[in-house]
Amino acid sequence: LKLDPDTRQAALLFAASDYLEDASEKLAARFGAPVADLVGGLRRLKGLQLVTGKNESAQSVKAQAEVLRKMLLSMSEDIRVVLLRLASRTQTLRHLADQPGAERGTVARESLDIYAPLANRIGVWQLKWELEDLAFRILEPDTYRHIAKLLDERRVERGQFIDEAIAQLQDKLAEAGILAEVYGRPKHIYSIYSKMRAKRLEFSEVYDVRALRVLVSDVKGCYTVLGIVHHIWQPIPQEFDDYIVHPKGNNYQSLHTAVIGPGGRALEVQIRTHEMHRHAELGVAAHWRYKESVGQDAHYDDKIAWLRQLLSWRDEISDSSEWVRQFKRAAL
Numbered sequence: 630l631k632l633d634p635d636t637r638q639a640a641l642l643f644a645a646s647d648y649l650e651d652a653s654e655k656l657a658a659r660f661g662a663p664v665a666d667l668v669g670g671l672r673r674l675k676g677l678q679l680v681t682g683k684n685e686s687a688q689s690v691k692a693q694a695e696v697l698r699k700m701l702l703s704m705s706e707d708i709r710v711v712l713l714r715l716a717s718r719t720q721t722l723r724h725l726a727d728q729p730g731a732e733r734g735t736v737a738r739e740s741l742d743i744y745a746p747l748a749n750r751i752g753v754w755q756l757k758w759e760l761e762d763l764a765f766r767i768l769e770p771d772t773y774r775h776i777a778k779l780l781d782e783r784r785v786e787r788g789q790f791i792d793e794a795i796a797q798l799q800d801k802l803a804e805a806g807i808l809a810e811v812y813g814r815p816k817h818i819y820s821i822y823s824k825m826r827a828k829r830l831e832f833s834e835v836y837d838v839r840a841l842r843v844l845v846s847d848v849k850g851c852y853t854v855l856g857i858v859h860h861i862w863q864p865i866p867q868e869f870d871d872y873i874v875h876p877k878g879n880n881y882q883s884l885h886t887a888v889i890g891p892g893g894r895a896l897e898v899q900i901r902t903h904e905m906h907r908h909a910e911l912g913v914a915a916h917w918r919y920k921e922s923v924g925q926d927a928h929y930d931d932k933i934a935w936l937r938q939l940l941s942w943r944d945e946i947s948d949s950s951e952w953v954r955q956f957k958r959a960a961l
């Protein structure tokens with residue numbers, strides 16, 4: 630996650646408190662107050678008992694709301710504590726994935742209900758997908774294996790496929806003199822499962838298992854890129870959507886197409902301007918950021934934007950049980 634030395638030290642040291650007396654003072658003396666503070670924050674967060682899953686009684690919903698409130702509070706104090714918590718939970722799931730036992734189900738459930746949506750909200754995609762796939766593998770091993778088998782390629786191989794498709798497209802875009810940012814991702818197993826279930830699709834109808842995204846500076850460029858994509862790879866009929874001319878309800882704009890990519894495999898390509906992308910990724914927060922951040926470090930701004938978005942969203946919901954429901958739903 631490219632975090633700073635203090636955070637990495639805290640990640641290695643937080644368990645020491647289980648074995649040391651006066652851990653906080655000792656850690657501060659040896660490693661500095663900032664590290665000791667991070668460890669303290671992480672331990673407070675870890676101490677929160679989360680209540681998730683089937684138990685939706687009024688009392689448990691209330692308890693859960695309280696936990697989430699504390700998490701968000703600690704996030705507004707120091708977002709690194711929450712990143713540490715998410716990393717630690719990912720580590721726990723990696724460990725539990727190979728350790729049969731009844732109680733790991735609870736940890737997995739909690740990860741799907743709380744930690745993955747939280748990772749999604751603050752934009753830590755790298756942890757979100759792994760939390761979801763590990764939890765899903767623990768909770769529904771048969772379905773997980775079934776989809777993994779249908780994928781017929783491992784994650785690394787799908788990553789390589791994406792890299793090759795990016796290189797191929799970038800070549801053609803350069804030839805045409807188009808300045809574009811191109812990236813992609815293999816869809817993770819839990820996301821494939823959720824999509825199949827939500828849209829009642831067969832596996833073969835999920836066209837974004839492998840997908841690219843192209844960002845350009847203006848709308849005209851979007852259609853030029855679309856032409857080039859359809860020239861290199863044969864479009865799959867009925868799979869083109871123009872959300873630039875017909876934006877989605879939430880003002881989402883983009884061109885979506887699916888093509889027969891390299892090696893005869895389906896490939897989704899999304900094409901949009903940088904501005905449309907900012908809106909899609911950061912929503913309302915993107916707009917004040919755009920105005921305020923003249924000449925500032927964009928990466929730092931992005932983090933703050935996420936944090937602000939998260940906190941403003943907490944303020945929007947006054948009833949705590951409603952907030953829990955929103956928390957669960959909003960990020961999925």
Ligand code: AMP
Nearest residue numbers: 754812813814816820840841842897899
């Ligand atoms: P999903 O595949 O819908 O679970 O989305 C997972 C992540 O992949 C999110 O961060 C999306 O923004 C990103 N994503 C979705 N579609 C594409 C695409 N065509 N190219 C690149 N990234 C994408």
Ligand code: MG
Nearest residue numbers: 816837840897
């Ligand atoms: Mg998709």
